[in-house]
Amino acid sequence: MSVFRNVVFVAAIAGLLAGIVLACLQAYATVPLILKAEVYEQAGGGHEHPAPAAPAADAGAATTAMSTPAPAAAAPAEEEGWAPADGAERFSFNVVSNIVTGIGFALILVAFSEFAGGIGNWRQGVFWGLAGFAVFTLAPGLGLPPELPAMPAADLLPRQIWWVATVVATAIGLALIAFRRSLPLTILAVALIVAPHIVGAPQPASYDTPIPEGLHHQFVVAVTITNLVFWLVLGAVVGIVRGRFTGQASNLRDSFA
Amino acid sequence: MNTATISLGASTSSQSRFLQLALAGLLGIFIVGFTGFSHIEAVHNAAHDARHSMAFPCH
Numbered sequence: 042m043s044v045f046r047n048v049v050f051v052a053a054i055a056g057l058l059a060g061i062v063l064a065c066l067q068a069y070a071t072v073p074l075i076l077k078a079e080v081y082e083q084a085g086g087g088h089e090h091p092a093p094a095a096p097a098a099d100a101g102a103a104t105t106a107m108s109t110p111a112p113a114a115a116a117p118a119e120e121e122g123w124a125p126a127d128g129a130e131r132f133s134f135n136v137v138s139n140i141v142t143g144i145g146f147a148l149i150l151v152a153f154s155e156f157a158g159g160i161g162n163w164r165q166g167v168f169w170g171l172a173g174f175a176v177f178t179l180a181p182g183l184g185l186p187p188e189l190p191a192m193p194a195a196d197l198l199p200r201q202i203w204w205v206a207t208v209v210a211t212a213i214g215l216a217l218i219a220f221r222r223s224l225p226l227t228i229l230a231v232a233l234i235v236a237p238h239i240v241g242a243p244q245p246a247s248y249d250t251p252i253p254e255g256l257h258h259q260f261v262v263a264v265t266i267t268n269l270v271f272w273l274v275l276g277a278v279v280g281i282v283r284g285r286f287t288g289q290a291s292n293l294r295d296s297f298a
Numbered sequence: 299m300n301t302a303t304i305s306l307g308a309s310t311s312s313q314s315r316f317l318q319l320a321l322a323g324l325l326g327i328f329i330v331g332f333t334g335f336s337h338i339e340a341v342h343n344a345a346h347d348a349r350h351s352m353a354f355p356c357h
Contacts, residue, residue, distance in 0.1 A: 045318035052326070064348075071351040122339030124346070131347070138348035142333045148326025152319045178353060187353035200355035201335055264353050 048155065051282045052147035059275035060143030064136040066270060070263040072135065075189060078252055078260075082191035085251040143275065146173065151279055153212075157220060159287075163280040170276025172215055178268040180211040180234070184242030187264035189257055193250050195243035207237040 125134040154160045154169050181204045188194055210233045217230035333345050334354040342349070342356075349356045 044315050045322050048319065048322040049325075052322070063351075067347065067351045072347050075347055075350055122343060124340075124343035134344045135347045138333055138345035142330060142345075142348060142352065145326045145329030145333065148322050148329065150326075152323030152326060155319050156316075182353050185353070185355055188350065188356060190350070190357065194355070194357060197337075197355060197357065204355050264351055268352060 044155075047286060048148065048151050051279055051286060052151045053144055054282050055151070055275050055278040056144030056147035057140055058278050059147070059271050060140035061136070062274050063143065063267060063271040064139040066267040067135065067139070068132065070267050071260065072132075074256060074260045074263060077256060078189035078191055081251040081253075085191060143271070146177065146272075147275055147279065150275060151283075154279070157216075160276065160280045160283055162284050163277040166276035166278070166280025167273055168276070169279070170272040170274070172219075173276065174269050174272035176208055176212045176215060178265060178272070180237070181207045182261075182265065184238055186257075186261050189252050189260050191250060192252055192257065193245035193248055195245050199243040203237065203240075203242050207242075210234065210237050 125131045150169060150173055151160075160166045160169050184207065185200055185204060194200065214230040214232075214234035217226045217233070221227070332341065334349060334352065336342065346356075
């Protein structure tokens with residue numbers, strides 16, 4: 042299991058570093074906007090999720106899985122289930138979430154890049170990071186822009202399905218363009234990348250929202266830029282750590298850099 | 299039969315290498331699915347700001 046162990050090791054270091062960087066960027070760029078949006082949300086009548094169809098499935102999952110002791114009954118006021126207290130606790134949970142998610146993305150990035158020969162140095166890592174950004178932030182973000190709390194949205198499950206489908210289609214498309222040098226496959230790749238946007242992301246029934254347009258726009262820009270930096274750092278660190286590990290730089294079959 | 303000689307984890311057979319890479323990728327997908335997509339209320343609330351800031355479908 043040496044390959045698995047090495048992939049996990051490289052991904053853990055890269056995910057840890059990139060996750061910490063992302064959490065720091067979020068503390069200045071995105072979280073203040075989320076807190077502002079929550080003020081509008083409270084003014085508009087408590088922290089209730091706008092989609093009324095979802096809770097039925099949610100409650101079932103929550104009670105059978107474990108989590109909160111008394112999901113619905115214990116929360117008469119506004120908050121449902123356990124949530125970290127505002128301030129330091131909320132910040133620490135955000136840092137941990139970013140690191141865990143960062144390690145998850147790093148595992149995906151390292152595993153897939155190894156199939157293509159591996160990320161040989163930090164510069165190739167930056168290109169792989171750009172691809173990750175395009176696949177996981179840019180493509181799904183076109184149809185489902187980053188949301189603030191209290192923004193109108195379609196039911197959660199269809200949006201999650203569209204998100205995953207778009208990520209998979211874009212990843213396959215980019216891989217076909219990068220690693221198969223044939224015109225028909227490249228045309229197929231473009232079709233794959235375009236298809237989810239022709240189908241279209243699930244849309245809310247109504248676009249009414251208490252959130253000002255300017256605040257949302259600021260948030261979309263902040264999310265996109267912070268995630269770009271996250272992916273570039275992630276790719277570059279994978280390149281550096283992996284290079285140290287193998288002692289062999291640039292043995293990529295299809296070199297970009 | 300060793301095609302994967304100078305990549306991570308030198309000299310494993312290509313079949314075992316494929317399996318281990320697929321396993322690592324699946325682990326990553328599982329982790330991202332848990333933090334970004336789990337419908338469990340406590341997980342959602344703990345990762346709330348990160349979910350919004352990474353543009354996962356939320357709420």
